[in-house]
Amino acid sequence: MTEPAKFKIVLGDSNSLKLTLPSGIPKSIEEFKFEIRKQCGVTGDFRLQYLDTDFDDFLNLTSTVDLQDKGTVKVVAHSAYDVCSLSSADTDIRSSTSSPSPSCLSVSPTTSDVASASTSELSSSTKLRSETWPTNFLIPKFPYEVDLELQKAHEEFLKDGTSLNIDTKPKLKSEILKSLAAEVVKYKVYPRIEEYEEIAKALITKHPCLQEKGSVGGFYGWKISLQWKMANYRRTLRAAGCSEVKINSLKHKHGENTSPNQVKKPKKAEVNFYPDYPAGENKQSLEEERLALLSEVQKRDNHQIIKHKMEKTFVYRRHEVIEEMPFIVDFKSRWPALFCEHEIAAEFTRITTVPLIQTFMSKLDGYTSKLASIYQRKGGIAGRKIWKLMATIDENDTISTRRACILRALSVYLNEDYENLMKEYADTDFENAERDMANTVIGLYIIRPEDAEACDPPSDVGLIVEGVKVLQNIGDVTKACALLLGVIYSLNLSYPSDLKYTFEFFQKVLLGLDAQKLSHKIQVLKNKLVG
Structure with a gap:
């Protein structure tokens, strides 16, 4: 009990x-x-x-x-x-x-x-979403007249099982769909097919009188109708000036070298993918804030001022990343304050609402013993590689070593090469290391003394994007992995194709973002973890 x-x-x-x-x-x-x-x-x-x-x-x-x-x-x-x-x-x-x-x-x-x-903080907070898509979608309260009709239909349903013929009441159906669409956009404006289905199921569960006797599951018609309603509702939002929809209009795309059908929308469960400007702010006013921020970066002991200005310019920075897709060299020179540990973590939280480092570390620690047990049962060449990696823990059983070994072994378990993610160099081989890092698209580097053992702490850990060192002296491999995910979200980058399952595990299992939609390989692993 x-x-x-x-x-x-x-x-x-x-x-x-x-x-x-x-x-x-x-x-x-x-x-x-x-x-x-x-x-x-x-x-x-x-x-x-x-x-x-x-x-x-x-x-x-x-x-x-x-x-x-x-x-x-x-x-x-x-x-x-x-x-x-x-x-x-x-x-x-x-x-x-x-x-x-x-x-x-x-x-x-x-x-x-x-x-x-301050007024600016209030304006900023009301423009950003603060929740991810709910595990169980709650049907909103409908207008009073709609509730009256549904209550009457529910009484008929309880009396003789007769469902309401919604097609004979187009106005009622339209009001229901409009309320659902208004609730959906609190979380996202481009739901997935599975999410439309989830909403339709929730609707007939709460209001059984709306079941469709002739459709699959009793809700298929509602699912299709809601998809059409959301498409119409997006046009309404675009006319109202919603940035997240407006960016995909043909007028906005005019002159761009892109396909009209290429939609810029969240792909990694971003809650604030392309938010609106705060009330009273525009591109020009926030550009002035960016220039002021450049001056503040040169000063000492003004972390709170920088933090405030980074929060205030988030929308401007996000628009620049999504619209212009700048090179990392140019973006880093424009926004140097972003490229430090706490600001990357803060940017990730602004985009997803999830605390990056705390969540990543705590979930990894929670799964560590189960992952170690799963690794032990892995056979073949991958099993031998994992055994060799995990043996490092016996030599130096610190929490940082244990976490790093678990992450390296994770990539091997998923049939991916962890060396594509973590590139190790000796501090004496400076020229070759610099040359190799300059050719690295995305990953983290680990510098060790020439005579150091695998279990010894590194002398430097950093992140590389497009051959540029974006973060240095992180000191911990596991934190570097979390921050690399933060950089990917902050710059709206795609996951490396040769590490897609490793990053999917980071995102969906450790951080719980878009956790309802897993690839078969990650779903099998998660079943073992929670079983």
């Missing part, structure tokens, strides 16, 4: 509630958020942060694996700094936006609220 789980839910300053889940820790974040809405009276869009015991700080909740019984979870509003909530025991309703949300009451912000968040 599952033990009940209890949580402290922090809704704002001096406003927290106790949440009890009789069935234990939920399997998905969406289920957890549903219970918070239900038991705590929270309305509107929000994300969750959990109190991490390692760092003694709140971190973004990306998986319910991070939840612990009697843990503390903070509710963070998407478009406000405090969540609008209403409970029978306590009414503490706040909003940091200038206009009240229709779904909740609001009061004017205090002076301290305004001082803690």
Whole structure:
């Protein structure tokens, strides 16, 4: 029998509630958020942060694996700094936006609220998405008149099993599809076929009266209708000036050496692939911020200023990467502040909402023992290579060595060559190393003393893109792998074809991005990991 789980839910300053889940820790974040809405009276869009015991700080909740019984979870509003909530025991309703949300009451912000968040930060935060595609898509609340018709149809369905003939009610169908489309664009404007199917299934599950007796699964017609509705809805968004759709218009592409059918859209689960400019900002104003940023990089001890300006210019930088696809040499000279460890990690989080280093390391550590066990059962030439790589752990069983060995062996297990990812050089062979790195398209380099053993720590670890050293002195091979993924996302690069399964494992298994769609090889490995 599952033990009940209890949580402290922090809704704002001096406003927290106790949440009890009789069935234990939920399997998905969406289920957890549903219970918070239900038991705590929270309305509107929000994300969750959990109190991490390692760092003694709140971190973004990306998986319910991070939840612990009697843990503390903070509710963070998407478009406000405090969540609008209403409970029978306590009414503490706040909003940091200038206009009240229709779904909740609001009061004017205090002076301290305004001082803690500048207008530009508010504008920037409301333009970016803060959630990945949900594990279980929640059907939104429809307009009042639609709900009335569905309630009546549901009563008929319960009485004699008669489904609503939606084709006789085109206006009702249109309103349902419009509401679904508006909910979808909160996550993405170009859903995949599987996601359309997921939405259609969720629709007839919540409203059984909408099942189609003659279609596959009872939802095939809804799936096709939603695809058409989304295409029409994108035209509406383009007319409204939505950058993510506008970039793919023929007018925007005029003069480009590209096919009209080539659509620029997320391919690696980017949540903020091509966001709109913040309110009150444009290309010219953000170019001035970029020039100011170049001056700030030359100064000392001004990390907070650089961080603020990097956040403010994210959209401008993202547009430049997607539209112009610049050479790395040119882009690095324009944005030198980006090419350091913490800014690459921060850029990755802006694009995906997922903390890069913490998530990568914690998930890898969680799978380490299972991966080691799986590697032991591998036979043939690959098995012998893996055995040789893993033997390094016996010589130097530190956490950094163990992680690096696990990652090298992963590529071998997936029938890929880890040396295409990690290139090792002796510090005495400087000329050959520099020549080889200049010809490297993408990867990480490891410099070791000439007489060093494989288990000895390297003297330098860095990243190379298009023959250019983009990061140096990282010091840890595993962190370098995570940061290389961050660079790929930040520069909108494709994965190397000879390492596609290794990077797919990094992205979908370790970071949980687009984890519902796995290649057969990675799916088999994941089944072994969770089995």
